[in-house]
Amino acid sequence: xxxxxxxxxxxxxxxxxxxxxxxxxxxxxxxxxxxxxxxxxxxxxxxxxxxxxxxxxxxxxxxxxxxxxxxxxxxxxxxxxxxxxxxxxxxxxxxxxxxxxxxxxxxxxxxxxxxxxxxxxxxxxxxxxxxxxxxxxxxxxxxxxxxxxxxxxxxxxxxxxxxxxxxxxxxxxxxxxxxxxxxxxxxxxxxxxxxxxxxxxxxxxxxxxxxxxxxxxxxxxxxxxxxxxxxxxxxxxxxxxxxxxxxxxxxxxxxxxxxxxxxxxxxxxxxxxxxxxxxxxxxxxxxxxxxxxxxxxxxxxxxxxxxxxxxxxxxxxxxxxxxxxxxxxxxxxxxxxxxxxxxxxxxxxxxxxxxxxxxxxxxxxxxxxxxxxxxxxxxxxxxxxxxxxxxxxxxxxxxxxxxxxxxxxxxx
Amino acid sequence: xxxxxxxxxxxxxxxxxxxxxxxxxxxxxxxxxxxxxxxxxxxxxxxxxxxxxxxxxxxxxxxxxxxxxxxxxxxxxxxxxxxxxxxxxxxxxxxxxxxxxxxxxxxxxxxxxxxxxxxxxxxxxxxxxxxxxxxxxxxxxxxxxxxxxxxxxxxxxxxxxxxxxxxxxxxxxxxxxxxxxxxxxxxxxxxxxxxxxxxxxxxxxxxxxxxxxxxxxxxxxxxxxxxxxxxxxxxxxxxxxxxxxxxxxxxxxxxxxxxxxxxxxxxxxxxxxxxxxxxxxxxxxxxxxxxxxxxxxxxxxxxxxxxxxxxxxxxxxxxxxxxxxxxxxxxxxxxxxxxxxxxxxxxxxxxxxxxxxxxxxxxxxxxxxxxxxxxxxxxxxxxxxxxxxxxxxxxxxxxxxxxxxxxxxxxx
Numbered sequence: 001x002x003x004x005x006x007x008x009x010x011x012x013x014x015x016x017x018x019x020x021x022x023x024x025x026x027x028x029x030x031x032x033x034x035x036x037x038x039x040x041x042x043x044x045x046x047x048x049x050x051x052x053x054x055x056x057x058x059x060x061x062x063x064x065x066x067x068x069x070x071x072x073x074x075x076x077x078x079x080x081x082x083x084x085x086x087x088x089x090x091x092x093x094x095x096x097x098x099x100x101x102x103x104x105x106x107x108x109x110x111x112x113x114x115x116x117x118x119x120x121x122x123x124x125x126x127x128x129x130x131x132x133x134x135x136x137x138x139x140x141x142x143x144x145x146x147x148x149x150x151x152x153x154x155x156x157x158x159x160x161x162x163x164x165x166x167x168x169x170x171x172x173x174x175x176x177x178x179x180x181x182x183x184x185x186x187x188x189x190x191x192x193x194x195x196x197x198x199x200x201x202x203x204x205x206x207x208x209x210x211x212x213x214x215x216x217x218x219x220x221x222x223x224x225x226x227x228x229x230x231x232x233x234x235x236x237x238x239x240x241x242x243x244x245x246x247x248x249x250x251x252x253x254x255x256x257x258x259x260x261x262x263x264x265x266x267x268x269x270x271x272x273x274x275x276x277x278x279x280x281x282x283x284x285x286x287x288x289x290x291x292x293x294x295x296x297x298x299x300x301x302x303x304x305x306x307x308x309x310x311x312x313x314x315x316x317x318x319x320x321x322x323x324x325x326x327x328x329x330x331x332x333x334x335x336x337x338x339x340x341x342x343x344x345x346x347x348x349x350x351x352x353x354x355x356x357x358x359x360x361x362x363x364x365x366x367x368x369x370x371x372x373x374x375x376x377x378x379x380x381x382x383x384x385x386x387x388x389x390x391x392x393x394x395x396x397x398x399x400x401x402x403x404x405x406x407x408x409x410x411x412x
Numbered sequence: 413x414x415x416x417x418x419x420x421x422x423x424x425x426x427x428x429x430x431x432x433x434x435x436x437x438x439x440x441x442x443x444x445x446x447x448x449x450x451x452x453x454x455x456x457x458x459x460x461x462x463x464x465x466x467x468x469x470x471x472x473x474x475x476x477x478x479x480x481x482x483x484x485x486x487x488x489x490x491x492x493x494x495x496x497x498x499x500x501x502x503x504x505x506x507x508x509x510x511x512x513x514x515x516x517x518x519x520x521x522x523x524x525x526x527x528x529x530x531x532x533x534x535x536x537x538x539x540x541x542x543x544x545x546x547x548x549x550x551x552x553x554x555x556x557x558x559x560x561x562x563x564x565x566x567x568x569x570x571x572x573x574x575x576x577x578x579x580x581x582x583x584x585x586x587x588x589x590x591x592x593x594x595x596x597x598x599x600x601x602x603x604x605x606x607x608x609x610x611x612x613x614x615x616x617x618x619x620x621x622x623x624x625x626x627x628x629x630x631x632x633x634x635x636x637x638x639x640x641x642x643x644x645x646x647x648x649x650x651x652x653x654x655x656x657x658x659x660x661x662x663x664x665x666x667x668x669x670x671x672x673x674x675x676x677x678x679x680x681x682x683x684x685x686x687x688x689x690x691x692x693x694x695x696x697x698x699x700x701x702x703x704x705x706x707x708x709x710x711x712x713x714x715x716x717x718x719x720x721x722x723x724x725x726x727x728x729x730x731x732x733x734x735x736x737x738x739x740x741x742x743x744x745x746x747x748x749x750x751x752x753x754x755x756x757x758x759x760x761x762x763x764x765x766x767x768x769x770x771x772x773x774x775x776x777x778x779x780x781x782x783x784x785x786x787x788x789x790x791x792x793x794x795x796x797x798x799x800x801x802x803x804x805x806x807x808x809x810x811x812x813x814x815x816x817x818x819x820x821x822x823x824x
Contacts, residue, residue, distance in 0.1 A: 013585075017582045017586070019578075040824055056824050057822065057824075058824040061820070062819055062822075066819075069815060069816065070817035070818065072814075073581060073816040073817050073818070075581035075584065076585040076586075077585075077817075077818060079586075081586075082586065162721065162724075163717050165722050166431075166487070166717065166720035167716055169429070169720060169722075170429045170486070170719065173425075173491050173492045174428070174487075174488075178716070276689070277688070277690060277691075277692045278689060278690060298716070299689060300689075300713060300714075300717070301713060301715070302712075302717070303710075303712030304590070304710070304712055305575050305578065305579075305712070305714070307582065308578035309574065309578045310577050310581075311574060311813075312723075312724065401723075402723030402724075403484075404485040405478050405481025405482035405483075405484070405485050406478075406482065407455065407474055408469075408473070410473050410474075412452055412469075
């Protein structure tokens with residue numbers, strides 16, 4: 001095994017915030033300081049944009065006590081970016097690396113970041129420039145390929161499950177129909193986490209609609225009416241990414257109905273959060289007009305709170321996010337020039353994880369599917385609910401949820 | 413002083429949930445059990461509706477350990493109601509009281525509940541039927557008259573402030589304009605609590621719009637542009653109850669624009685939460701169309717999470733909510749036939765509160781103003797921000813907020 005290259009390192013953060021993304025950053029910082037091969041550790045301000053503009057934090061000169069606080073702070077402390085570098089952009093990155101003797105690049109982000117990491121790594125290999133590139137996974141959507149789950153998801157799932165515990169009690173106290181729109185463009189993992197709120201047999205969410213199954217508005221009205229007729233109330237979890245049978249997004253359909261223009265980001269992705277409020281109001285309005293005997297219908301979008309609410313992270317998620325940061329540095333000292341850190345759930349009676357290094361092309365493949373969907377085994381046949389078996393997957397990632405009590409049904 | 417009447421007691425909960433409304437319920441239960449004058453303590457299911465339908469919980473037969481859990485559980489454990497009883501409805505309440513030898517009535521709710529309490533109390537006095545009626549205040553809006561603040565507000569304020577801490581970091585990491593719609597129909601107290609998120613000089617919320625000041629859409633666009641030009645980002649707190657200079661609600665104006673019908677509740681109050689999503693999208697859309705160089709504009713409504721998110725209550729608020737429940741029972745054993753428990757902030761260097769019993773007509777007056785607004789001293793002259801002096805009022809009610817860290821701005 002060749003001795004690892006000696007030189008500087010760059011770490012960057014990209015994409016939407018998570019509550020634990022800075023755990024990964026601090027994991028990289030504390031681990032990098034252990035190895036003399038890594039000289040200066042530079043923090044790129046706002047991801048790749050900070051690299052090409054040569055705007056860096058000196059991460060070796062941060063007070064240790066402040067770093068611990070940063071680790072527990074939501075949203076990229078270095079600043080993030082949604083820039084998706086093309087080949088020319090990546091050449092600029094590579095030139096900055098060469099100029100600054102950068103031999104290690106750690107990029108914390110989703111599959112777009114892995115794609116960027118891959119282009120830069122290939123460029124370095126072609127130029128026979130020794131560079132280790134390690135992608136550190138993060139996304140609240142939990143839709144990265146290969147890894148058992150993604151750092152950031154557990155905390156977002158804890159927020160969503162907790163919100164549904166409260167909203168279920170709210171809906172019991174003042175009966176009616178309540179619809180909550182949850183983040184998740186292509187994958188229903190976060191929406192599905194709402195089922196952790198169920199404790200009593202009649203607890204909500206009673207219906208769960210995911211992007212993985214076509215959403216039909218007539219069936220939706222029928223489903224809600226059925227639950228309402230049984231319980232006198234109905235709590236519904238809806239993913240912002242629901243689409244009709246032709247794959248057309250409902251957020252977009254509603255927007256067209258209202259002659260609005262939804263913003264699109266640089267990736268061409270529809271910014272669903274921009275229209276989630278209208279989608280929520282549309283679903284509520286449809287129920288108000290078409291249901292029978294349902295007078296109270298309300299809807300909320302949980303929005304950015306899901307990815308940045310402070311002081312309420314999952315402890316397991318925080319620990320794992322730190323771990324993948326540390327392991328990224330550790331793997332960078334091995335022979336492999338590039339890779340992505342994946343979490344592996346170990347066969348055990350109690351929840352245990354390990355990590356492994358996978359190829360960048362495994363997490364950022366050239367051809368679809370580029371992301372993971374909710375496995376069909378967790379979705380009911382009607383496509384309007386998530387099975388309780390999903391608790392086994394998501395429960396350990398979320399950890400303890402608030403305990404609630406209720407009065408005994410004793411009449412005087 | 414006459415000896416207190418011996419007989420049964422009824423406790424009920426009304427209106428929108430709070431996170432600590434069951435602290436007040438458990439305060440009533442534990443205190444009532446101390447006094448032999450109070451025989452059975454009946455819990456009315458869904459407020460006054462449970463009384464007229466004679467649907468009660470036996471509150472003396474609840475396990476003590478479960479009661480402690482109930483106290484920490486959001487949303488009325490007895491169930492709530494939005495029924496606003498008229499005279500005939502109150503007569504039915506009174507008849508049930510007579511039939512069941514009810515001599516004590518504790519009603520946990522807002523000013524509508526105090527109004528109901530007052531009608532029933534007057535009826536009893538006219539009939540020379542000995543009945544003690546005590547109103548126990550609760551509302552996240554913090555808009556009840558006389559009392560220094562309302563149980564339920566501190567926890568909702570903690571949620572909003574925390575959400576803004578996270579969202580401010582989110583907005584730093586990925587720059588743009590972010591608008592959050594906060595609950596509060598007539599009073600801006602909850603929206604104003606967002607300013608607790610400010611820690612660094614450039615922290616948001618940078619603009620705060622309250623129902624107490626007219627909202628002008630042109631001025632709004634100008635305000636946001638100015639902040640954005642200075643910081644490259646802008647975080648905005650908007651009350652759902654903002655109105656134009658003629659007092660017309662913006663949520664309603666937007667709704668008319670979209671030819672939707674917003675639901676109205678039995679009180680004739682506009683259900684703002686029903687249209688908050690559209691208001692959020694409207695404000696974001698207007699900025700997208702009319703601002704310069706602002707590409708990222710997002711909006712969220714915090715919705716019901718503000719009133720029912722579990723496991724995140726303000727400790728002071730929880731303690732005070734318990735206190736007003738206990739004191740309601742204590743006051744009921746005095747001579748006064750009826751009243752409402754008010755919190756009094758004592759002159760002291762550290763935050764200290766006491767309680768006093770005020771008249772029901774003080775909290776539910778016959779003529780407007782029936783609720784309290786944000787004192788003008790806390791609002792800036794332009795009417796687009798809340799002054800930091802408001803921290804002194806709201807800070808102690810919220811208690812500790814999550815601590816966050818940031819990287820030192822040292823370049824390598």
